[in-house]
Amino acid sequence: MSQTTPHSPGLSRRGALASVLAATAAALPVMASAAPSGEDAALLALCAELWRVHKQIGSADYLVEHEFGSPEQKRLEANLDQLCRQEDSLVKQIAQTVARTPSGLKAKATILQTLLPDIMRDCYLSDESGEFLLVMSLLGDLTGGAQI
Numbered sequence: 645m646s647q648t649t650p651h652s653p654g655l656s657r658r659g660a661l662a663s664v665l666a667a668t669a670a671a672l673p674v675m676a677s678a679a680p681s682g683e684d685a686a687l688l689a690l691c692a693e694l695w696r697v698h699k700q701i702g703s704a705d706y707l708v709e710h711e712f713g714s715p716e717q718k719r720l721e722a723n724l725d726q727l728c729r730q731e732d733s734l735v736k737q738i739a740q741t742v743a744r745t746p747s748g749l750k751a752k753a754t755i756l757q758t759l760l761p762d763i764m765r766d767c768y769l770s771d772e773s774g775e776f777l778l779v780m781s782l783l784g785d786l787t788g789g790a791q792i
Contacts, residue, residue: 684748687741691751694734698758701727735759735774739781752782 680688701724710717735755743749756778763775770776 682747683744684751687738687743687748688751690734690738690741691755694731694738694755697727697731697734701731732774735778739774739777741781743782743785749782749785752778752785756782 680692708720710720738752738755743752756775760775760779763769763773
């Protein structure tokens with residue numbers, strides 16, 4: 645069930661977020677097409693998959709306007725909902741994967757730099773959200789897991 649924004653009764657919150665994401669899709673980092681290797685191979689593979697899903701969320705296909713409640717609009721919303729759930733799952737998996745190299749740390753930080761501003765502005769983040777868990781994971785990686 646999607647909520648509508650106060651300024652546009654026909655535009656869902658996810659649709660509004662997809663619009664913002666589409667505007668930033670061109671600025672996303674380009675991941676090498678070769679499979680990552682080394683200590684952070686699993687982490688970098690998850691990051692590459694996250695960027696693939698993130699670009700799908702921001703694709704122009706989701707910005708086509710359909711009549712509110714139409715079958716086309718409902719289909720796009722359902723697909724966008726599935727992609728958002730997949731993105732959230734990937735962020736949580738990345739948060740559970742320790743970064744062991746500067747490349748892994750940079751990959752986590754880049755994700756946060758890209759996702760966090762919009763998420764913080766548009767959504768309530770709980771301490772169980774993927775983005776919050778990723779922030780805490782990155783901080784743990786930087787401190788060597790030290791508890792403060």
